[in-house]
Amino acid sequence: MHDKPISHISRADLDSLINTLEVSFLTLYECLVSPGWRLALTASDAPAIHYNLSGMGRLSVGNEPPIDLMPHTLVIVPANMPFTFSGASSGAEGSRETIHETLRNIPSDGVQRFAAGQGEPCLMLICGYFRALYGSSIDLFGSLTAPIVEQFEATDQLDQKLKSAMVELIAQEVGTGAMTTSLMKQVLIILLRRSLGSLSIWTERIAILKDPQIARAFALMAARPSAHHTVESLCYAVGLSRSAFMARFTAVLGQSPMTVLRQLRMRHAAVLLSSNTLSIDQVAFNVGYSSRTSFSRAFRKMYGSDPSEFRAAVLSPTNPHQEQVV
Numbered sequence: 001m002h003d004k005p006i007s008h009i010s011r012a013d014l015d016s017l018i019n020t021l022e023v024s025f026l027t028l029y030e031c032l033v034s035p036g037w038r039l040a041l042t043a044s045d046a047p048a049i050h051y052n053l054s055g056m057g058r059l060s061v062g063n064e065p066p067i068d069l070m071p072h073t074l075v076i077v078p079a080n081m082p083f084t085f086s087g088a089s090s091g092a093e094g095s096r097e098t099i100h101e102t103l104r105n106i107p108s109d110g111v112q113r114f115a116a117g118q119g120e121p122c123l124m125l126i127c128g129y130f131r132a133l134y135g136s137s138i139d140l141f142g143s144l145t146a147p148i149v150e151q152f153e154a155t156d157q158l159d160q161k162l163k164s165a166m167v168e169l170i171a172q173e174v175g176t177g178a179m180t181t182s183l184m185k186q187v188l189i190i191l192l193r194r195s196l197g198s199l200s201i202w203t204e205r206i207a208i209l210k211d212p213q214i215a216r217a218f219a220l221m222a223a224r225p226s227a228h229h230t231v232e233s234l235c236y237a238v239g240l241s242r243s244a245f246m247a248r249f250t251a252v253l254g255q256s257p258m259t260v261l262r263q264l265r266m267r268h269a270a271v272l273l274s275s276n277t278l279s280i281d282q283v284a285f286n287v288g289y290s291s292r293t294s295f296s297r298a299f300r301k302m303y304g305s306d307p308s309e310f311r312a313a314v315l316s317p318t319n320p321h322q323e324q325v326v
Contacts, residue, residue, distance in 0.1 A: 009215050009216075010216070013212070013215050013216045014195075014209075014215075017140075018192060020134065021185065022134065023130065023184045023188060024130065024131050024177070024180075024184070025165065025169075026130060027129055028162070030125070030166075031050075031115075031123070031126075031127050032113070032117075033055075033115075033122065033124075034117025034119055034120070034121050035087050035122045036087070036117065037097050038097070039099050039101065039114055039115070039116035041084075042100075043079070043082045046131060047076055047077060047132075048079075048083070048128065049077075050074070050127045051072075052069045052070065052071055052073045052074075052123070053124045053125060054071050054124045055087065055122045055124055056123070057069045057085060057123035059085055059147075060083060060086065061081050061147050062081045062083075064147060071154075072156070072158065073149065073150075073151055073152075074150050074191065075147050076141065078145055078146065078147065079141075085116070087116075087117070088123070098116070099115075099116040099117075101114045126162040126163065132188060140208060141206065142207070143207035162183070164183055165180045165183040165184060207253065213239065214238070214248050214252045216237070217237065217238045217257070218249075218252075221234075221257070221264055225265045225287060226268070226286055231245065231257055231258070234257060245257075265287040265298075266299055266302040269287045269299055269307065270303065272286060274314045276311060
């Protein structure tokens with residue numbers, strides 16, 4: 001067996017990781033910046049996505065070099081990093097006025113608007129905060145420490161997907177959560193597809209994608225959480241010794257393989273419980289547990305309630321998040 005990582009994640013493994021990724025918007029907002037103005041927003045504990053609809057300008061993120069913004073530039077900003085938009089201007093940089101904004105409580109229509117300056121904006125963006133998770137705490141972009149920047153074209157239609165998500169949030173129709181989740185996932189799929197041929201090696205900034213053999217092991221668990229995975233079977237599947245596999249898996253995901261597997265199983269259990277089509281015993285079996293008692297214990301540890309209590313709460317008519325699994 002070889003302990004040296006290969007250079008690129010395979011298309012099949014990336015496909016599996018995309019299929020099992022849980023994506024959700026926390027909020028969307030519009031940013032409008034006039035010439036000679038800056039718009040500064042405080043950091044959030046979630047990664048941010050910025051898509052430039054029109055105009056020219058710059059995005060400054062933390063201490064990183066400024067990012068030039070053109071129409072259809074997409075930027076993913078790591079969590080806990082403040083950022084500033086600057087509209088194109090013929091004046092000196094020092095002459096710009098800055099508007100400081102903090103993400104406030106999400107309004108009833110799910111959309112906020114931030115503007116810097118008056119008159120016709122020279123920079124118009126759709127922005128938002130999102131989660132892209134496996135299990136309860138494995139964040140695809142959690143290890144990101146520098147922005148991801150990709151230039152798209154109008155034909156990629158990312159602007160249409162983000163505009164549709166904003167319309168959904170404003171309308172608040174039945175299924176809004178599911179629709180916006182689907183649209184955001186489509187945006188991330190297009191971005192991840194681009195990674196296969198991108199000249200920018202930004203995939204190395206994402207822990208799960210950085211080590212292809214660990215990505216393969218994780219993809220196997222995420223695709224079939226109920227299977228009888230063991231450390232030995234995963235080592236064999238990816239061609240690593242036990243010591244190398246354990247060290248690299250923990251370095252990439254911050255947790256042991258079996259702890260991660262338990263999270264994936266409990267997440268799958270929550271989805272099955274919410275669908276209300278299987279008994280508790282059947283749910284336990286479908287996520288790899290032969291004992292209802294051990295399943296309930298593991299579920300309670302992650303979600304803080306018994307499986308039957310969780311199902312009752314999710315299916316309650318008074319539950320505002322009934323269409324989504326929290």
